[in-house]
Every structure is written in structure tokens, then in C-alpha cells.
Amino acid sequence: MLVPFSTGGFARFSTKSNPYLVKVGIPEFLNGIGNGVESHVAKLDSEIGDFQKLLVTRTLRLKKLGVPCKHRKLILKYTHKYRLGLWRPRAQPVKV
Numbered sequence: 001m002l003v004p005f006s007t008g009g010f011a012r013f014s015t016k017s018n019p020y021l022v023k024v025g026i027p028e029f030l031n032g033i034g035n036g037v038e039s040h041v042a043k044l045d046s047e048i049g050d051f052q053k054l055l056v057t058r059t060l061r062l063k064k065l066g067v068p069c070k071h072r073k074l075i076l077k078y079t080h081k082y083r084l085g086l087w088r089p090r091a092q093p094v095k096v
Contacts, residue, residue: 024051024088024089025051026045026051026054027041027045028089029051029054029078029079029089030044031089032078032089032090033078033089035070035074036071037071037074037075040065040067040071043065043066043067044065047065054075054079055082055083057079059072059076062075062076
């Protein structure tokens with residue numbers, strides 16, 4: 001017998017928001033990325049100002065602000081994931 005809406009053993013995803021999510025601004029976003037990117041918080045917060053503007057900022061603008069290539073790649077990678085809904089910064093960084 002076939003069950004029409006079976007998940008076939010795959011994990012079900014909840015539409016409820018997770019409790020560790022935080023209101024996202026530029027500082028929270030860059031701290032969530034880590035890897036040294038958080039050193040640019042003051043510069044990006046003063047120059048870009050709004051988190052929504054950061055989400056559509058291109059690499060040339062980040063380069064003009066003096067962000068190194070490695071950090072630009074990380075920022076652009078995570079802004080893309082954030083726009084798709086695949087990643088959000090945690091409220092507190094994970095301590096190892």
C-alpha cells in the first residue's frame with residue numbers, strides 16, 4: 001500500500017522560527033559569519049548603514065571600502081545564503 005504524502009524517511013522541516021534567531025543588523029550579521037569579518041563592523045555600519053543595503057551590496061563597493069578579498073567572499077556568500085533563507089546568524093556564537 002502506498003501512502004500518498006509520505007516523506008520517505010526524510011526529516012520534516014518546521015516552519016516555526018528557531019529560538020536562537022536574533023534581530024539581524026550589520027553587527028550581528030558580521031559577528032555571525034566570524035573568521036575575522038567582524039573587524040569591519042564599524043566601517044560597514046557607518047558607510048552602508050542599513051542591513052538591507054548590505055544584502056544588495058556588490059563586491060566592488062566592498063573593495064572600495066577596503067574589505068580584503070577573503071572577507072568580501074565570505075560576506076557575499078553569506079548574504080546570498082541569507083536572502084535564500086538558508087542561513088541566519090545565531091544569537092550567541094558557539095563556544096568550542
